[in-house]
Amino acid sequence: MIGLIVAGIVVLGLIVWLMLKPSKPEIASQTEAEMPAHWRYSDRNVMLVYIYLSGWLVRKLPGGATERNGFIQSYFKERFKGVVFDTAEEMQRALNYPVHVRSIAAWVNKRMRKPNERKQLMDYLIALVCDRERTAQMQLVALMRFADLIGIQLAYVEQQINWYRERNNPDSETDPMMDLLVNRPYKRRNALKIVQLTDPITVDQLKKAYRKLAKEFHPDVLHTASEAEKLAAQQRFREIQEAYEYLLNEEA
Numbered sequence: 001m002i003g004l005i006v007a008g009i010v011v012l013g014l015i016v017w018l019m020l021k022p023s024k025p026e027i028a029s030q031t032e033a034e035m036p037a038h039w040r041y042s043d044r045n046v047m048l049v050y051i052y053l054s055g056w057l058v059r060k061l062p063g064g065a066t067e068r069n070g071f072i073q074s075y076f077k078e079r080f081k082g083v084v085f086d087t088a089e090e091m092q093r094a095l096n097y098p099v100h101v102r103s104i105a106a107w108v109n110k111r112m113r114k115p116n117e118r119k120q121l122m123d124y125l126i127a128l129v130c131d132r133e134r135t136a137q138m139q140l141v142a143l144m145r146f147a148d149l150i151g152i153q154l155a156y157v158e159q160q161i162n163w164y165r166e167r168n169n170p171d172s173e174t175d176p177m178m179d180l181l182v183n184r185p186y187k188r189r190n191a192l193k194i195v196q197l198t199d200p201i202t203v204d205q206l207k208k209a210y211r212k213l214a215k216e217f218h219p220d221v222l223h224t225a226s227e228a229e230k231l232a233a234q235q236r237f238r239e240i241q242e243a244y245e246y247l248l249n250e251e252a
Helices: 002-020 043-058 064-079 087-096 101-111 117-130 137-149 154-168 176-194 203-217 227-251
Strands: none
Touching: 043 064, 043 087, 043 101, 043 117, 043 137, 064 087, 064 117, 101 137, 117 137, 117 154, 137 154, 137 176, 154 176, 176 227, 203 227
């Protein structure tokens, strides 16, 4: 009987120890910088998103990693105060191994749901690439690609890119290749997504889709909605109008 009691106490103690034992931090694959979907939301994992995407972008420009190291370190100290994180080690992983962008985008869409959290991430990536004199076309294409994957309006990304271009080079002319290589394919696909159509489309189909969505999201319809809902509807209505006008011009 005493033996059974002792054994029971030992088993109970083991269970308690396992419950209280600190879990090991989630670590990405040694051969790929990725964000598995089952990883929980935490400051450290958000930092991994930032660092992996940083590595993915800066290595598209020769010498980019060295030039932008100071910017990355300063941003992390300000944005992630008090979080224990080896920025240099994780940045090395992002530079040395393939970055699984789609797995990162899927994690962002699933886990980063706080207001403006995705926009804040996108603002950082745009600044990382554009707040400098040298920017590669491949980096701009990558920015547009990732923005599309996480649902950021491409018109916003284009606006921010142009703001940095004008600030850094006030006398520079618009690069025609940017519209050809970066904006046009994404703009059309994004506009089609907003008006809920797929190619090929006709002008009549476009007008019909616009009337339906405009009726649903017009601010005048939401008399009983909250202020937050009204603001969201106004934003959605503007997006629908911009997408409609862009596609109408393309089809014409």
